Amino acid sequence: xxxxxxxxxxxxxxxxxxxxxxxxxxxxxxxxxxxxxxxxxxxxxxxxxxxxxxxxxxxxxxxxxxxxxxxxxxxxxxxxxxxxxxxxxxxxxxxxxxxxxxxxxxxxxxxxxxxxxxxxxxxxxxxxxxxxxxxxxxxxxxxxxxxxxxxxxxxxxxxxxxxxxxxxxxxxxxxxxxxxxxxxxxxxxxxxxxxxxxxxxxxxxxxxxxxxxxxxxxxxxxxxxxxxxxxxxxxxxxxxxxxxxxxxxxxxxxxxxxxxxxxxxxxxxxxxxxxxxxxxxxxxxxxxxxxxxxxxxxxxxxxxxxxxxxxxxxxxxxxxxxxxxxxxxxxxxxxxxxxxxxxxxxxxxxx
Amino acid sequence: xxxxxxxxxxxxxxxxxxxxxxxxxxxxxxxxxxxxxxxxxxxxxxxxxxxxxxxxxxxxxxxxxxxxxxxxxxxxxxxxxxxxxxxxxxxxxxxxxxxxxxxxxxxxxxxxxxxxxxxxxxxxxxxxxxxxxxxxxxxxxxxxxxxxxxxxxxxxxxxxxxxxxxxxxxxxxxxxxxxxxxxxxxxxxxxxxxxxxxxxxxxxxxxxxxxxxxxxxxxxxxxxxxxxxxxxxxxxxxxxxxxxxxxxxxxxxxxxxxxxxxxxxxxxxxxxxxxxxxxxxxxxxxxxxxxxxxxxxxxxxxxxxxxxxxxxxxxxxxxxxxxxxxxxxxxxxxxxx
Numbered sequence: 015x016x017x018x019x020x021x022x023x024x025x026x027x028x029x030x031x032x033x034x035x036x037x038x039x040x041x042x043x044x045x046x047x048x049x050x051x052x053x054x055x056x057x058x059x060x061x062x063x064x065x066x067x068x069x070x071x072x073x074x075x076x077x078x079x080x081x082x083x084x085x086x087x088x089x090x091x092x093x094x095x096x097x098x099x100x101x102x103x104x105x106x107x108x109x110x111x112x113x114x115x116x117x118x119x120x121x122x123x124x125x126x127x128x129x130x131x132x133x134x135x136x137x138x139x140x141x142x143x144x145x146x147x148x149x150x151x152x153x154x155x156x157x158x159x160x161x162x163x164x165x166x167x168x169x170x171x172x173x174x175x176x177x178x179x180x181x182x183x184x185x186x187x188x189x190x191x192x193x194x195x196x197x198x199x200x201x202x203x204x205x206x207x208x209x210x211x212x213x214x215x216x217x218x219x220x221x222x223x224x225x226x227x228x229x230x231x232x233x234x235x236x237x238x239x240x241x242x243x244x245x246x247x248x249x250x251x252x253x254x255x256x257x258x259x260x261x262x263x264x265x266x267x268x269x270x271x272x273x274x275x276x277x278x279x280x281x282x283x284x285x286x287x288x289x290x291x292x293x294x295x296x297x298x299x300x301x302x303x304x305x306x307x308x309x310x311x312x313x314x315x316x317x318x319x320x321x322x323x324x325x326x327x328x329x330x331x332x333x334x335x336x337x338x339x340x341x342x343x344x345x346x347x348x349x350x351x352x353x354x355x356x357x358x359x360x361x362x363x364x365x
Numbered sequence: 366x367x368x369x370x371x372x373x374x375x376x377x378x379x380x381x382x383x384x385x386x387x388x389x390x391x392x393x394x395x396x397x398x399x400x401x402x403x404x405x406x407x408x409x410x411x412x413x414x415x416x417x418x419x420x421x422x423x424x425x426x427x428x429x430x431x432x433x434x435x436x437x438x439x440x441x442x443x444x445x446x447x448x449x450x451x452x453x454x455x456x457x458x459x460x461x462x463x464x465x466x467x468x469x470x471x472x473x474x475x476x477x478x479x480x481x482x483x484x485x486x487x488x489x490x491x492x493x494x495x496x497x498x499x500x501x502x503x504x505x506x507x508x509x510x511x512x513x514x515x516x517x518x519x520x521x522x523x524x525x526x527x528x529x530x531x532x533x534x535x536x537x538x539x540x541x542x543x544x545x546x547x548x549x550x551x552x553x554x555x556x557x558x559x560x561x562x563x564x565x566x567x568x569x570x571x572x573x574x575x576x577x578x579x580x581x582x583x584x585x586x587x588x589x590x591x592x593x594x595x596x597x598x599x600x601x602x603x604x605x606x607x608x609x610x611x612x613x614x615x616x617x618x619x620x621x622x623x624x625x626x627x628x629x630x631x632x633x634x635x636x637x638x639x640x641x642x643x644x645x646x647x648x649x650x651x652x653x654x655x656x657x658x659x660x661x662x663x664x665x666x667x668x669x670x671x672x673x674x675x676x677x678x679x680x681x682x683x684x685x686x687x688x689x690x691x692x693x694x695x696x697x698x699x700x701x702x
């Protein structure tokens with residue numbers, strides 16, 4: 015964090031933290047600036063390469079793809095600014111959908127009951143991650159890797175035990191399904207473009223995350239524990255509470271994504287979600303988060319998710335050979351991140 | 366800067382060495398050149414019709430680098446060449462991603478769509494969207510039960526339950542008592558149906574074993590452990606050709622007497638059938654699934670023909686034993702069986 019947003023009190027003499035900086039200067043210091051340039055570059059690239067990329071309907075598809083990543087990338091970005099990882103985030107989405115679906119079905123309860131129970135279970139997993147981390151002092155990479163593997167097994171084991179197959183039973187004919195679908199998986203058509211409700215969720219989550227980061231005491235704590243945990247503790251920042259809170263945030267977003275998965279497809283496959291955790295981390299990093307913590311932004315994660323969505327769908331619109339898909343994806347992401355780092359360097363040099 | 370330059374120089378030296386070595390030791394048999402000769406001798410790829418150049422997209426639930434889907438794609442591509450079709454292929458093994466890829470195909474305003482319905486519920490809405498947009502849809506490989514309800518013209522594939530039952534019958538005929546069914550793609554409903562069908566028709570005992578299909582050493586180790594733990598298993602059924610080989614290796618290590626049988630074919634399976642390492646294979650002719658899907662879409666666009674009379678068009682099961690394996694070996698080598 016370089017500056018505060020509020021105009022400083024003029025009385026405060028020569029304290030450099032209270033110097034008034036111009037709006038442009040402030041903009042150049044933002045972590046997400048580089049990713050904005052990267053996003054523009056990717057957008058222009060695919061606009062030239064792929065005819066169908068620029069269609070309005072295609073834009074709806076790209077936004078949807080971005081939102082499914084972005085919902086998770088926002089809290090993951092906060093967690094990374096706090097200096098931690100969560101490798102269990104990908105399968106936690108699937109777990110959340112499975113719990114919701116199976117609880118409703120087995121108890122023959124209103125679907126909303128399952129949705130609520132799923133929220134509790136998902137938050138419990140998040141709390142488990144946070145507590146294990148702060149109690150054991152092991153790196154979060156190891157803790158969440160363990161959680162990731164355990165959840166993958168639990169997803170499959172429980173689904174098979176309860177449903178007898180590897181996917182859940184349909185709950186589409188149960189009470190509350192329609193209203194839940196409206197909340198988690200509806201869509202509107204605006205001028206021929208189909209917009210999914212996940213885009214709204216995404217925007218709201220990014221807005222909340224940004225507000226927390228820049229406008230609250232908790233936000234300052236996040237930067238503090240990510241930058242230098244021991245120093246933060248020494249000045250009275252509640253490190254444990256902050257980190258557990260961050261994991262709860264990731265769990266909450268996993269719950270939202272999981273419910274979307276359930277209510278848009280109504281049946282959940284128990285083996286899915288593996289590998290997505292890396293996608294969320296990549297989106298956050300493209301958006302300007304440092305792997306080492308202490309630096310980044312939530313808006314950046316949204317732009318990172320948008321770059322990811324544009325790239326993964328743009329390759330399809332460009333009709334490139336799918337065998338090379340992952341190669342192009344990796345190359346584009348590297349280029350976007352490099353451009354991002356370069357822009358940041360230039361911006362910092364002008365300070 | 367200097368270090369970069371030496372790096373480039375070293376790379377250049379390595380490249381030169383590789384090129385030099387490849388020019389010296391030539392082989393007069395086999396290899397790339399033999400393959401090229403055979404390819405030249407095969408039919409020249411020219412379209413046989415003068416219909417407009419339509420665009421057909423195929424979106425499957427295949428993972429990366431899947432042999433089976435590679436053959437389906439080959440069949441589709443060859444039909445596309447014949448029918449003067451621009452053919453687009455994309456795939457993802459995650460339901461949500463596959464649905465997004467179908468959406469992308471609709472955005473591209475394709476003239477025909479081929480979809481696999483391994484996860485039917487996830488594909489329901491987006492397939493309905495395609496039919497609403499007036500795009501003819503043909504489903505392949507999995508989803509025979511849902512195909513019609515989703516508004517597809519035809520389903521091409523094998524009925525997994527029937528294929529499973531064929532396996533159960535064959536195991537009975539071979540006098541097997543205790544069999545193991547290896548599922549390598551968790552979450553695939555079709556695979557569950559195969560094992561369930563086999564269990565139904567099989568008079569002995571049948572157990573399911575889940576393995577991580579994207580990790581071959583893990584597949585082998587899992588089967589090995591199971592065979593070591595239970596010596597009474599006398600038949601192992603794998604659901605994909607590459608896994609048969611892993612099962613054979615596992616059987617050797619575990620010192621088991623079990624007969625290995627498999628779904629699907631590949632070059633290795635064909636030779637293993639010939640030397641009786643494998644008992645039998647159940648083929649569903651993937652080439653046919655790709656080829657027919659494109660061809661039937663072409664027929665629909667050209668002549669409004671629909672095949673199957675509202676029922677799935679079955680490409681299997683075809684039980685292949687050591688008798689038939691010899692002539693299929695060369696086709697498996699070129700990657701069409």
